[in-house]
Amino acid sequence: MEKRKSDTGKRRQGKGGIDGAIERLRESPVVYNLVSIVLILVAIIAACSLLMMIITRHGTHRTVPDFTGKTLSDAERAARDKGLKIIINDSLYVPTYDGGIVLDQLPVAGVEVKAGRKVYVTINSFRQKAVTVPYVAGRSLRQAKNMLEVAGLGIEKLVYVEDMATNYVLAEFVGGEEVTKSSSIEIEMGSGVTLRVGMEPDKRTTIVPKAIGQSLQAAKSRLWEEGLNVGKVTFDKGIDLLNEKDARVYRQSVPHNASAMLGAAVDLWLTLDEETVEKNSAASDKAAKELSEQRLREEQERQDSLEQAERDDVVRALRESGALHENVTETDEDEFF
Numbered sequence: 001m002e003k004r005k006s007d008t009g010k011r012r013q014g015k016g017g018i019d020g021a022i023e024r025l026r027e028s029p030v031v032y033n034l035v036s037i038v039l040i041l042v043a044i045i046a047a048c049s050l051l052m053m054i055i056t057r058h059g060t061h062r063t064v065p066d067f068t069g070k071t072l073s074d075a076e077r078a079a080r081d082k083g084l085k086i087i088i089n090d091s092l093y094v095p096t097y098d099g100g101i102v103l104d105q106l107p108v109a110g111v112e113v114k115a116g117r118k119v120y121v122t123i124n125s126f127r128q129k130a131v132t133v134p135y136v137a138g139r140s141l142r143q144a145k146n147m148l149e150v151a152g153l154g155i156e157k158l159v160y161v162e163d164m165a166t167n168y169v170l171a172e173f174v175g176g177e178e179v180t181k182s183s184s185i186e187i188e189m190g191s192g193v194t195l196r197v198g199m200e201p202d203k204r205t206t207i208v209p210k211a212i213g214q215s216l217q218a219a220k221s222r223l224w225e226e227g228l229n230v231g232k233v234t235f236d237k238g239i240d241l242l243n244e245k246d247a248r249v250y251r252q253s254v255p256h257n258a259s260a261m262l263g264a265a266v267d268l269w270l271t272l273d274e275e276t277v278e279k280n281s282a283a284s285d286k287a288a289k290e291l292s293e294q295r296l297r298e299e300q301e302r303q304d305s306l307e308q309a310e311r312d313d314v315v316r317a318l319r320e321s322g323a324l325h326e327n328v329t330e331t332d333e334d335e336f337f
Contacts (some may be wrong), residue, residue, distance in 0.1 A: 229263060
């Protein structure tokens with residue numbers, strides 16, 4: 001028996017490495033189970049990490065090429081070569097470019113992205129979309145403007161003529177041709193129509209709205225609504241058809257809150273510099289407040305003048321009738337009234 005135990009001990013001592021370690025662990029079930037659980041958890045974490053790397057394409061970054069100026073088919077081919085995908089996000093009509101040319105992209109060229117990333121592009125339309133001109137005669141200027149804007153159109157010019165109602169649209173024209181109820185005239189989206197609008201003889205002026213801080217389209221809409229035409233539009237350097245929507249008005253030829261004749265033209269200047277817009281907007285608000293206060297003073301002075309004129313007329317009439325003596329003083333007149 002002693003010899004057998006001695007042989008068994010020698011065999012155990014002879015075992016080394018992993019097998020020996022496993023055998024020793026098995027002799028202690030608690031330790032063995034704990035080690036087994038730890039190893040299983042490590043294996044699960046490693047498998048999850050590997051799976052995430054595969055799903056997210058870890059280490060497969062691509063540099064986004066410059067697709068602008070390329071045809072859509074060439075851009076899609078170049079995207080496939082880089083493991084990317086082209087998605088058409090929008091389209092514009094720029095006459096200086098051929099149809100189907102990529103005008104803009106997001107992400108922009110040079111950005112590092114993962115393989116399979118979608119690149120959204122804006123392409124140039126082959127022709128501008130044509131829309132039917134709505135019939136707006138017989139409506140208020142505000143209603144007519146809204147109808148035209150919903151159709152994707154604008155106002156080319158407001159022509160005022162004397163009429164019994166101010167800002168009432170009398171007639172509508174496209175290229176010199178009058179639009180009627182039965183007309184079916186189509187023009188390019190973004191174009192404008194000419195409106196002949198009524199104006200009462202004693203209501204010839206309007207108050208200029210604030211265009212500073214607005215986009216070009218919003219500024220135009222505000223001016224049209226107040227019976228004003230859009231004059232010359234000047235863009236700062238760096239503004240093109242692609243970023244024009246981000247530009248804001250920073251100057252207008254007729255100040256905000258000033259009085260102007262109906263149909264007058266207001267020139268606009270636009271920039272991409274937000275600091276310039278904010279600075280000029282604050283200055284415009286200050287000037288508008290001063291104009292408003294001045295207008296109130298002038299209105300009060302005019303009212304006082306009218307009241308004094310009426311008062312003088314009454315005194316004159318009373319004196320002519322003999323109800324008021326010639327030697328009555330101003331103090332007496334004040335007490336009388």
